[in-house]
Amino acid sequence: MIAQTARSAQCCEIAHTETVEDYLRTIFKLAGRGLAVTTSALAEQLGVSPPTVSAMLKRLEASELIDRSAARSIVLTPHGDRHATGVTRRHRLVETFLVEVVGLDWDEVHVEADVLEHAISERLENRIDTLLGHPTHDPHGDPIPPRDGEHVESWAAALGSVPSGSRFRVQRVADDDSNALRYLAERDIKPGAILEVMSREPFNGPIWVTVGARSHALGLTLADLVHGETA
Known part of the structure; x- marks a missing residue:
């Protein structure tokens, strides 16, 4: 009903x-x-x-x-x-x-x-x-x-589309997947965070980003949930 x-x-x-x-x-x-x-x-x-x-x-x-x-x-x-x-x-x-x-x-x-x-x-x-x-x-x-x-x-660019060497300010994170949100929060990737996009592995490999003093590898599926602008 x-x-x-x-x-x-x-x-x-x-x-x-x-x-x-x-x-x-x-x-x-x-x-x-x-x-x-x-x-x-x-x-x-x-x-x-x-x-x-x-x-x-x-x-x-x-x-x-x-x-x-x-x-x-x-x-x-x-x-x-x-x-x-x-x-x-x-x-x-x-x-x-x-x-x-x-x-x-x-x-x-x-x-x-x-x-x-x-x-x-x-x-x-x-x-x-x-x-x-x-x-x-x-x-x-x-x-x-x-x-x-x-x-x-409107949605800004996804992290997965940003070239290596960019500084990226997170504005929005898609909220459909609670496990993904928890994973990103544990790495301080939330609205307002500034990421350094260090490198991109070939063949759809992960994107390496630095948040503060820590580096993390994010798969493209995860990176495409994070939206923002180059800072």
């Missing part, structure tokens, strides 16, 4: 259940990373079958939350984007609250926020925002959409 969210969306024909909000936020996330939003990509991200995704996409399209007329990609309508941005804002505020107030580690909060993002009221959301001092980014470096105004969801 699909659980009902604590919020209502009177402007939509579709009930904004947890499942609906999960779909909207996932579409928002994939599009923000510049990835093609397809049925198979959503199925992989959400851990459901492609037929299940197709059925939900029909409902979202009927409610004018998504547009599937674009070739081979699903796009949020302005209406859908507004709801997706709201869910994303709650998710990232909750992650920040769980780290800064509750004391959880950054690799623990994504799953918890997946649950709590559907349950908090607008009043509680605003109180959390005020308590935290209106943060602009969550613990992973993801920008927190403002309550009002424009929001730009």
Whole structure:
């Protein structure tokens, strides 16, 4: 049974259940990373079958939350984007609250926020925002959409694309893999860290980086989770 969210969306024909909000936020996330939003990509991200995704996409399209007329990609309508941005804002505020107030580690909060993002009221959301001092980014470096105004969801270059000899400032780290987050944190690779890119092994070998006085070898899969700019 699909659980009902604590919020209502009177402007939509579709009930904004947890499942609906999960779909909207996932579409928002994939599009923000510049990835093609397809049925198979959503199925992989959400851990459901492609037929299940197709059925939900029909409902979202009927409610004018998504547009599937674009070739081979699903796009949020302005209406859908507004709801997706709201869910994303709650998710990232909750992650920040769980780290800064509750004391959880950054690799623990994504799953918890997946649950709590559907349950908090607008009043509680605003109180959390005020308590935290209106943060602009969550613990992973993801920008927190403002309550009002424009929001730009963009990703800087991945560490895996940076040439040897570069200084690299970490801005964002993809938060899908808690084990990867834990591994990176143990090596002080978090938003704000400055890395020295020392060398790249051939044939898709690891990238050697120095953080402070320590050197680490990062495989390309891991390095591509870390985004930032040359410093």
